[in-house]
Amino acid sequence: xxxxxxxxxxxxxxxxxxxxxxxxxxxxxxxxxxxxxxxxxxxxxxxxxxxxxxxxxxxxxxxxxxxxxxxxxxxxxxxxxxxxxxxxxxxxxxxxxxxxxxxxxxxxxxxxxxxxxxxxxxxxxxxxxxxxxxxxxxxxxxxxxxxxxxxxxxxxxxxxxxxxxxxxxxxxxxxxxxxxxxxxxxxxxxxxxxxxxxxxxxxxxxxxxxxxxxxxxxxxxxxxxxxxxxxxxxxxxxxxxxxxxxxxxxxxxxxxxxxxxxxxxxxxxxxxxxxxxxxxxxxxxxxxxxxxxxxxxxxxxxxxxxxxxxxxxxxxxxxxxxxxxxxxxxxxxxxxxxxxxxxxxxxxxxxxxxxxxxxxxxxxxxxxxxxxxxxxxxxxxxxxxxxxxxxxxxxxxxxxxxxxxxxxxxxxxxxxxxxxxxxxxxxxxxxxxxxxxxxxxxxxxxxxxxxxxxxxxxxxxxxxx
Amino acid sequence: xxxxxxxxxxxxxxxxxxxxxxxxxxxxxxxxxxxxxxxxxxxxxxxxxxxxxxxxxxxxxxxxxxxxxxxxxxxxxxxxxxxxxxxxxxxxxxxxxxxxxxxxxxxxxxxxxxxxxxxxxxxxxxxxxxxxxxxxxxxxxxxxxxxxxxxxxxxxxxxxxxxxxxxxxxxxxxxxxxxxxxxxxxxxxxxxxxxxxxxxxxxxxxxxxxxxxxxxxxxxxxxxxxxxxxxxxxxxxxxxxxxxxxxxxxxxxxxxxxxxxxxxxxxxxxxxxxxxxxxxxxxxxxxxxxxxxxxxxxxxxxxxxxxxxxxxxxxxxxxxxxxxxxxxxxxxxxxxxxxxxxxxxxxxxxxxxxxxxxxxxxxxxxxxxxxxxxxxxxxxxxxxxxxxxxxxxxxxxxxxxxxxxxxxxxxxxxxxxxxxxxxxxxxxxxxxxxxxxxxxxxxxxxxxxxxxxxxxxxxxxxxxx
Numbered sequence: 001x002x003x004x005x006x007x008x009x010x011x012x013x014x015x016x017x018x019x020x021x022x023x024x025x026x027x028x029x030x031x032x033x034x035x036x037x038x039x040x041x042x043x044x045x046x047x048x049x050x051x052x053x054x055x056x057x058x059x060x061x062x063x064x065x066x067x068x069x070x071x072x073x074x075x076x077x078x079x080x081x082x083x084x085x086x087x088x089x090x091x092x093x094x095x096x097x098x099x100x101x102x103x104x105x106x107x108x109x110x111x112x113x114x115x116x117x118x119x120x121x122x123x124x125x126x127x128x129x130x131x132x133x134x135x136x137x138x139x140x141x142x143x144x145x146x147x148x149x150x151x152x153x154x155x156x157x158x159x160x161x162x163x164x165x166x167x168x169x170x171x172x173x174x175x176x177x178x179x180x181x182x183x184x185x186x187x188x189x190x191x192x193x194x195x196x197x198x199x200x201x202x203x204x205x206x207x208x209x210x211x212x213x214x215x216x217x218x219x220x221x222x223x224x225x226x227x228x229x230x231x232x233x234x235x236x237x238x239x240x241x242x243x244x245x246x247x248x249x250x251x252x253x254x255x256x257x258x259x260x261x262x263x264x265x266x267x268x269x270x271x272x273x274x275x276x277x278x279x280x281x282x283x284x285x286x287x288x289x290x291x292x293x294x295x296x297x298x299x300x301x302x303x304x305x306x307x308x309x310x311x312x313x314x315x316x317x318x319x320x321x322x323x324x325x326x327x328x329x330x331x332x333x334x335x336x337x338x339x340x341x342x343x344x345x346x347x348x349x350x351x352x353x354x355x356x357x358x359x360x361x362x363x364x365x366x367x368x369x370x371x372x373x374x375x376x377x378x379x380x381x382x383x384x385x386x387x388x389x390x391x392x393x394x395x396x397x398x399x400x401x402x403x404x405x406x407x408x409x410x411x412x413x414x415x416x417x418x419x420x421x422x423x424x425x426x427x428x429x430x431x432x433x434x435x436x437x438x439x440x441x442x443x444x445x446x447x448x449x450x451x452x453x454x455x456x457x458x459x460x461x462x463x464x465x
Numbered sequence: 466x467x468x469x470x471x472x473x474x475x476x477x478x479x480x481x482x483x484x485x486x487x488x489x490x491x492x493x494x495x496x497x498x499x500x501x502x503x504x505x506x507x508x509x510x511x512x513x514x515x516x517x518x519x520x521x522x523x524x525x526x527x528x529x530x531x532x533x534x535x536x537x538x539x540x541x542x543x544x545x546x547x548x549x550x551x552x553x554x555x556x557x558x559x560x561x562x563x564x565x566x567x568x569x570x571x572x573x574x575x576x577x578x579x580x581x582x583x584x585x586x587x588x589x590x591x592x593x594x595x596x597x598x599x600x601x602x603x604x605x606x607x608x609x610x611x612x613x614x615x616x617x618x619x620x621x622x623x624x625x626x627x628x629x630x631x632x633x634x635x636x637x638x639x640x641x642x643x644x645x646x647x648x649x650x651x652x653x654x655x656x657x658x659x660x661x662x663x664x665x666x667x668x669x670x671x672x673x674x675x676x677x678x679x680x681x682x683x684x685x686x687x688x689x690x691x692x693x694x695x696x697x698x699x700x701x702x703x704x705x706x707x708x709x710x711x712x713x714x715x716x717x718x719x720x721x722x723x724x725x726x727x728x729x730x731x732x733x734x735x736x737x738x739x740x741x742x743x744x745x746x747x748x749x750x751x752x753x754x755x756x757x758x759x760x761x762x763x764x765x766x767x768x769x770x771x772x773x774x775x776x777x778x779x780x781x782x783x784x785x786x787x788x789x790x791x792x793x794x795x796x797x798x799x800x801x802x803x804x805x806x807x808x809x810x811x812x813x814x815x816x817x818x819x820x821x822x823x824x825x826x827x828x829x830x831x832x833x834x835x836x837x838x839x840x841x842x843x844x845x846x847x848x849x850x851x852x853x854x855x856x857x858x859x860x861x862x863x864x865x866x867x868x869x870x871x872x873x874x875x876x877x878x879x880x881x882x883x884x885x886x887x888x889x890x891x892x893x894x895x896x897x898x899x900x901x902x903x904x905x906x907x908x909x910x911x912x913x914x915x916x917x918x919x920x921x922x923x924x925x926x927x928x929x930x
Contacts (some may be wrong), residue, residue, distance in 0.1 A: 186882040188846040196910060353572035448917030452917060
C-alpha cells in the first residue's frame, strides 16, 4: 500500500499541532535530517517536526495513522545502522526538544528522563548526586538517551554493568493510534504479564515512540584504574580477554583495539603515546570499585594473566589526564577511521572466548575479497566493531563483492554462537543479513508483533525486517 | 470456541509420541497435577504427559494445535499464582524429564540447561566449577529453572545480582505450531530485532514451551557476612532499607520479616534464636564480595545507618551454621505460615523507599476488612509478600469481602508506583486485578502478542489476561 504524499494541507495541520516554528520543510533541514552517522546513506523527509510535548506527538501520530503518512522518529542522529533515515519519506519526528531530566529520585535511586536528553548530560546530572548511570556509548556526547533505548545501546562498561536493558524500569510510549501508555512499573522487579518495556528496548522506533524513561541508578564507584596492554597479535590480545574473566575478575571495561586504529587515532587526535614497535593489538582494561587497594590487587592478578598471553608491555595510567587521553583514543577511533578511508562498519558479537577465531576469520575473509579492516570494540562482551576499508578495492568490487564478504563475516559470527548486531541495531543496513541469523519463523513472529502495535506500518517503515 | 475433549484415540496418539510409560490418566497423577502451591485451588487435567525430548514436545504441540486441545506446561509445581493449573482440562505437559545440565561452558561463563533441572541443583553444579548463578527463589530446592524462566523469578539476591531476566542469553522454544526456534544468540549483547528472549521470560507458558536455556554465569564471590537487625516497628525496618542504599552500599540480600512470621517459623522449624521482646520487625542483611575486610567495613557503615533508624539490636552471624539457620528461617517462612492458617499470598512490589507507606497501608486495609496479615519479602527490591490470614474472618467474608481488600492493597501498590506481582506472576489468581495496574490498551497489546504466537489459544489458556 502506498503512503500518502505530504502536501501543504497536511503540513498546515502539523503546524497547528506543533506550532509554526517547529515544522520544517526548508532545504537545510531536509539535508540535515536526511542522514545519520551511517556511512554515506541519504534519504530525504518531506517534513521535519520538532514537538515539545507528549500530547503533540500523540496528535501527530494519530493524524499520520489515519492518513497513512510514514513517521520516522529520530534521536541524536548518531546511529550506525540507518535506523533514523526516512526511507519512505514522510515525517521525521525529532525528539530533540523533549530534553528534560524530569526527576532524579534520590530516595529510590531512579531518574525520570525525556528521550531527547544527551546521554552524557544525564550521566553528569546523576553523578552530581553521587549516582552512576553506566551505559556510555562512544557517542555519549551527542547521542540521546531515547536513541540508546531504541537500539538497546551498550558501550565500554556493559561488561560489568550491563546494557541499557538492565537499567530501564518503565517507559511512556505513544502508539501509532495516538494512545499513550506506560509499559510497566517503576520497580526493580516485574512479573505482571508480558514485558512490554523489554520489548520496546531495541525496537528501533518501529513499535511506538518513547516519550519518558524511568531508569535505575547505582552508587558511583569511588575509584578506578586503567591499563593499556600491548600484544604481538590480534589473537593473543583476544585470547587474554576471556582468561581475565576466568580468574574471577570482572573489569569495568575491556576494550580491544587494532594497531592501525591506534596509529590513525594518534595522528587524528594528536595523542601523545609511545608504543612498542612490535605491538599489533591492544587491550584497554579498567577496574573500578570502592577500595583502591583491592583494585591494585586486581591489577596484579590481571598482569599475571596478561604475562601468560604474550603481553609485550603494560602501561599503567598514572594520572587523570592520562586516563582521559587513553579513553579519548578509544572513543575517537570511529571518527579517525572515517576520516582515513571510505568504510563500512559491522557490529559483530560472539561469546567472548570465540573472539580469537572471529578476528582471525575476519582477516581471512578480507584477504579473499580484497579488503582490509580495522577492528576494535568491547571485547569483554565479545562485541567487535569491524571497520571494512575500501582501500584499493575498485568501486565495482566495493559495490558488489563487498556484500558477499560481509555475508561471510556474519555467517562466521553466527557459527561461533553470535549475532549480527550487538549494540548498533539492524535498521536499514543490516536488514538483508537478518536471515543469516534468524529463521523465517523468527522474522514472522517479529512481523506479527509489529502488526499488533502498528497495523498500518506508519512507524519507521522498512527497518529491521 | 470449545476445546476438543481428550478421548482414548487422542491418548493413544500421545502414547505413540512419548512412549507407554510417560502418558498418565490414573487418579493419583490426576490429583497430583491438579494443584501447585497456590493455596487451595484444584483443576484436573485429562492427561499428563512427561516427554523426554524436544521433538516429542514439538509433536505433542503440533497435534494439540491441529486438534484444539489445551496444553498447560508445568515445571516443579511450586508456583504461587496457579500458573501451572490446567483450568480448561486437556494436557498437562510436565517438563520433569527434561532434566539435563547440557554444558557448563567455563570459557564463556555460560551454562546450557534443560527446563526441568531443579534450580538448586543447577546452582550447585556451577558452584563446583567456581561460578555463581545467583537467582535463588525460596523454593530453590524443588522449583525448576524452566518455571523460574516462565515467571521471571527473583529471590533474595536480586537486589545485588538482578532477576533471572539479567542472566538469560538465549532460549530454545517450541511454538504451538510444533516449530522449534532459538530466540536470540549466546551473547552478552543483542541488538538484532525484537528481543523474543526477553518476551518469553515471564510469559507463563502462554507463548511457547521453553526447552533449552542458555544462562550467563558470574564469578563466585569469596566471602559473605550476614546480620539480623531488629526494629520496634515495621515502618522503622522498612525505612532503614532505602537508607542503606543511599549511603552507597548494595547488599547481596536485604530481607524484611514481620515478628509473627519469625515467631511461627521458630516454632515450625525449631530454630534456636533469642529475640528482643520489643522487636516487631527484622531485616536480614547480607553483603558479599572478594575481600573480607571490605565487607566488615560495609557492615560498620550499615550498622550506623541502622542505629539512625531505631534499630534495637544487631545479631552478627558468627558461623556458617548460624548463617544457614538464619537463611533457613527466611526460606521456611512461607511453609510455616501455611501450616498456621488458611491464607492468601499477594506479591506486591513498589519502589523501595515507598515500603513504609505500603506496609502501613496494608495493615490499615486489614483493619478495615477484618483480616490479619504476615508480611515478609525482598525489601531491597521493594518486593513484599503479603500473607493474608483468615484468622477469625467468617467463611462468607473470606469468600466475598476479601477480594475487595486485596483490590485495595493493589490499588495502594499501584498508587505508590508499583505493580501487582514482582516475581510470582499473574497466572490465574491475580488475573482479575490486572486492570488495576494496566490500561485496556496494554492488555490488548498483550492479547495481540498472544495471538501472534498462539492463534488457537491452546497454550495455558485462561491465564494472565
